[in-house]
Amino acid sequence: MAVDDLAAVVELERRCHVNPWSARLFEEELCRPHAFIDLLCMAGRIVGYACCWHVCDELHILNIAVDPACRRRGLGGMLLEYTVRRACQKGCERAFLEVRAGNHGAIHMYRTRGFETIGRRANYYADGEDAILMERKMRGD
Template sequence: MADFPSGSFTVRTMTADDLAKIVELEGRCHITPWSAQLFEEELSRAYSTIDILWQADRLVGYICFWQVCDELHILNVAVDRAFRRRGLGRVLVEHVLQHGRAGGCDRAFLEVRTGNRGAIALYDSLGFEVIGRRVKYYPDGEDALVMERKILHS
């Protein structure tokens, strides 16, 4: 498990009971938020995991990822605006990279909006490198950068 900043944060895997809170947070965090149906679909996939970050009884973030064979795919990351700039996004991504390492993954991939400079800087600082671009990837027409990081086995 990753080390969380002070403030008694905990992480656990999402269940269907968390859906309403996840959808609410998603709507506050993203330009084109995922629907409840998309989250339900992720919950039904054997290779998909959504880990959620709590402080006391407040949902403050989550990360959705797939482990497929020896690859890790990060699909969605969100941290409540009131809790940003505390390293929680970094902790969530590091948590998933540890999961991938333990699961025998060789590489991790993600897409990020070209205009999301904060996320790009975070992923860059975690060793991700841009390997491509998906033109008009997002519903609003914004491009995505495809980023990859090699995962060293422990």
């Protein structure tokens, strides 16, 4: 992602999340040396992204989204696998993420791609919903 993509990513974020990130949060991620935002484009427009951190030998998936009009086509899984492969190439051995406890579709996607539930964060989100903490060991990926 580049600064020129900011408006499109923020608009996508608003369509995807109950409590969307602001443009400022994305700008801050663009300035962090350990952060990266991968974009998924179709027909010349951004339809998904993954915002992650590489910290030591760990991948932390902070935010992943696919345009609601493009869901149920495997795009989120493709974006996730691309992100994990890239992290493995950079030496990451484990990946972590939090997902809303009620987001059953995302939880299923993560589980089918090797993530396991390792905990629960009570009242994690601003609206009081719990988060499920998941991990994937990536040696050999």
